[in-house]
Amino acid sequence: MSFSPLIRQLIDALRTLPGVGQKTAQRMALQLLERDRSGGSRLALALTQAMEGVGHCRLCRTLTEDDLCPQCADMRRDDTLLCVVEGPMDVYAVEQTGYRGRYFVLKGHLSPLDGLGPEAIGIPQLMTRIAEQGTFAEVILATNPTVEGEATAHYIAQLLSNKGLIASRIAHGVPLGGELELVDGGTLAHSFSGRRPITL
């Protein structure tokens, strides 16, 4: 197995992409070189422009090259609702639900073992954002349903409890289209404790 240096360098660089191992990187590199040079050059340009140009939104801290992201710049959204998520990808997931309030993007979740305290993930900036905006009535904590995500949600809820704001947590339960027998016990327990009366 001996690739020429430039091809080897390209394969190594492609492996920095998440989910791309040696074989996939080889296939990508040779495919681009054999069949789609213009696509490869376009990708190089897009990467350069994005890596140099994209920063963070001044208000919600999601990724954008502008001062404000499209969600924060949209004047028609509900200024009484704030949704707190762990990362930019979560914003796009929540957008699919039809939610049209505001966002705040943390830098991940609290993780004391990794040395990630409230400052590291941007909780002080979240509290500043809430205080400066002054219009939020409810803060929806949409961190991941993991131990760290739950801890992060609880930490923020405690900070908010003195400020007269409703702090809510997204519901945990059985996902649509699943089968009860395949759902783990913890999730099923959540779906029981979170049960609601059927309104006819």
Place this chain on the structure above:
Amino acid sequence: MSFSPLIRQLIDALRTLPGVGQKTAQRMALQLLERDRSGGSRLALALTQAMEGVGHCRLCRTLTEDDLCPQCADMRRDDTLLCVVEGPMDVYAVEQTGYRGRYFVLKGHLSPLDGLGPEAIGIPQLMTRIAEQGTFAEVILATNPTVEGEATAHYIAQLLSNKGLIASRIAHGVPLGGELELVDGGTLAHSFSGRRPITL
């Protein structure tokens, strides 16, 4: 779902990679932007250098930025053996077998329906290469075990039959580690017709 323009452009560009759809491209783009900007810039540089710098080997026509690829430049390889494959990726697959002869890389296989005749895939250049080198005794046809690959191998074998060269085809049969009951009938038929006496 509204990404800012630079991020959208990056996601679209990432989708030119083989096997990368919308979701994977989003994950790749946001991961690079959030956690690995230097990796993204390195990838952009590697892409630019490879797309502009990599051409084809003068002798075997595989991908390389040099005049000769590492396989053709290696003086210690066997000049009596020539292995014909459909693409550069196949060279690296065949190298794993321990084969240490020479290579010739076609541009795919004969496909009359797609307008790909002998000229389009480089068969005239293969014949020129064989004539100019003058040392080959055997040409191993290692095109893919598909209908088109077989047709391509037969076409080349016919051209070679007048030139006093041995044209051989790689063996088809049951792959190692498989189970007979899972092998298709065509493959099993090949493994029967290609059976060999056991030498003790």
